[in-house]
Amino acid sequence: MESLLIKGGVPLCGDVTISGAKNAVLPIMAAALLTREPCVIRRVPALSDVKFMGEILTWLGAQVRFEGDSVCIRANKIKGTGDYDLIRKMRGSICIMGPMLGRLKKAAVSLPGGCVIGARPINLHLKGFEALGARVTIANGYARASAKRLIGAEIFLGGRAGSTVLGTANVMMAATLAEGVTVIDSAACEPEVVDLANFLNAMGAKITGAGSPTLTITGVKQLHGTEYEVIPDRIEAATYAIAAAATHGEVTLRGARYDHLHAVFDKLNGAGVRIDRKGSAITVRRNGRLKPVDITTLPYAGFPTDIQAQMMALMTLTPGISIITERIFESRFMHVSELARLGADIEIEGPSAIVKGGKPLSGAPVMASDLRASAALVIAGLAARGTTQVNRVYHLDRGYEQMDAKLRKLGARIQRIEEQ
Numbered sequence: 242m243e244s245l246l247i248k249g250g251v252p253l254c255g256d257v258t259i260s261g262a263k264n265a266v267l268p269i270m271a272a273a274l275l276t277r278e279p280c281v282i283r284r285v286p287a288l289s290d291v292k293f294m295g296e297i298l299t300w301l302g303a304q305v306r307f308e309g310d311s312v313c314i315r316a317n318k319i320k321g322t323g324d325y326d327l328i329r330k331m332r333g334s335i336c337i338m339g340p341m342l343g344r345l346k347k348a349a350v351s352l353p354g355g356c357v358i359g360a361r362p363i364n365l366h367l368k369g370f371e372a373l374g375a376r377v378t379i380a381n382g383y384a385r386a387s388a389k390r391l392i393g394a395e396i397f398l399g400g401r402a403g404s405t406v407l408g409t410a411n412v413m414m415a416a417t418l419a420e421g422v423t424v425i426d427s428a429a430c431e432p433e434v435v436d437l438a439n440f441l442n443a444m445g446a447k448i449t450g451a452g453s454p455t456l457t458i459t460g461v462k463q464l465h466g467t468e469y470e471v472i473p474d475r476i477e478a479a480t481y482a483i484a485a486a487a488t489h490g491e492v493t494l495r496g497a498r499y500d501h502l503h504a505v506f507d508k509l510n511g512a513g514v515r516i517d518r519k520g521s522a523i524t525v526r527r528n529g530r531l532k533p534v535d536i537t538t539l540p541y542a543g544f545p546t547d548i549q550a551q552m553m554a555l556m557t558l559t560p561g562i563s564i565i566t567e568r569i570f571e572s573r574f575m576h577v578s579e580l581a582r583l584g585a586d587i588e589i590e591g592p593s594a595i596v597k598g599g600k601p602l603s604g605a606p607v608m609a610s611d612l613r614a615s616a617a618l619v620i621a622g623l624a625a626r627g628t629t630q631v632n633r634v635y636h637l638d639r640g641y642e643q644m645d646a647k648l649r650k651l652g653a654r655i656q657r658i659e660e661q
């Protein structure tokens with residue numbers, strides 16, 4: 242296993258190019274299962290999760306060819322059952338179920354199970370499939386859905402924590418090939434859902450309302466191949482913005498979408514970080530002392546749960562008390578105990594973390610527990626005195642394209658080594 246060795250205390254300075262969005266490209270790759278014709282997807286980040294989705298689609302019978310930052314997927318003939326162990330390994334792979342059901346009128350996938358960030362149920366995905374007329378069963382570790390015909394319906398997809406991103410994606414994909422009109426209410430509004438809807442429309446689907454809580458999908462007989470470029474990764478962009486602030490640096494984000502980042506930039510502004518926009522370049526600059534901000538994670542356009550850990554790392558460097566409340570995933574605080582190893586003072590009270598910031602952090606060996614927690618530890622390590630070793634970097638490689646190389650280009654002293 243590999244680790245990152247970070248010598249902290251260097252302000253990050255320079256330009257960083259933002260890659261394509263992991264959480265957009267995964268369902269878009271799955272959506273290519275909806276047609277026999279080839280789909281070419283561009284601005285595909287080289288991530289282990291993306292490679293993995295390629296393996297899942299290949300197993301199902303699709304031809305998947307990566308070339309530079311593109312992938313061409315041709316799903317001439319596909320199986321109705323996904324590989325149990327492959328799917329189980331990556332929670333995001335649940336989004337193959339909707340397209341399989343839409344195309345074949347049957348789908349069997351292994352249940353994703355829980356993970357370190359929370360329970361990750363799929364009850365809302367299944368509720369949506371049932372509303373479209375599918376019979377849904379769970380047995381032997383598989384969720385199965387099958388129908389003679391899928392028929393458009395009115396579906397309320399709100400859950401305990403609000404909308405569901407992949408649940409919306411799954412039901413929307415299945416509904417593209419249903420008969421009649423489907424209306425999804427309390428749909429997720431995330432830019433990744435909008436990107437998927439745009440891709441599906443480019444394939445010949447008829448979807449309106451993407452980006453709002455009400456999606457209308459008029460079923461069509463078939464979809465066709467297309468070429469498409471995915472949106473930039475707003476979570477990657479926010480991570481570099483926070484890293485710039487944490488290190489007293491000045492970083493220009495190239496290719497990021499400002500309009501996808503309002504909630505994050507608003508909080509960074511509140512913390513005393515300057516954000517300037519010039520054309521498509523966004524420059525993030527820390528001028529003086531940071532100020533504490535309180536944060537509550539919410540579905541889009543609220544503050545993203547995928548940035549909660551990184552923002553917590555920043556708040557540990559901020560004199561004063563900030564309260565960070567996690568409303569999407571119940572146990573997404575695994576980074577707290579690792580940040581404590583670097584000297585952070587954080588207390589967990591129910592869904593909130595109370596960060597008493599401002600004490601200097603000092604480097605230590607720490608362990609990444611999930612993708613965004615790893616990013617938080619890297620940020621803390623970049624700001625800490627001395628050397629931080631972040632172990633289990635494979636978590637980071639799931640969702641950040643060449644993070645160590647990009648950080649090195651910004652001046653960070655960071656090195657990838659074999660874990661010792």
Ligand code: EPU
Pocket residue numbers: 264265267332333359360361362363364365366367400401402403404405406407408546547568569570571612613640
């Ligand atoms: N939920 C249910 N029932 C369901 C589905 C979800 O109760 O059937 C609950 C979840 O337990 C959670 C909430 O709804 O409390 C929101 O979960 P959601 O379904 O939106 O999450 P997801 O679609 O499984 C995607 C991203 C996550 C990101 C969340 C929230 C992908 C591949 N994953 O997951 O990304 O945190 O949306 O924005 O798109 C990451 O990139 O690090 C990551 C975890």
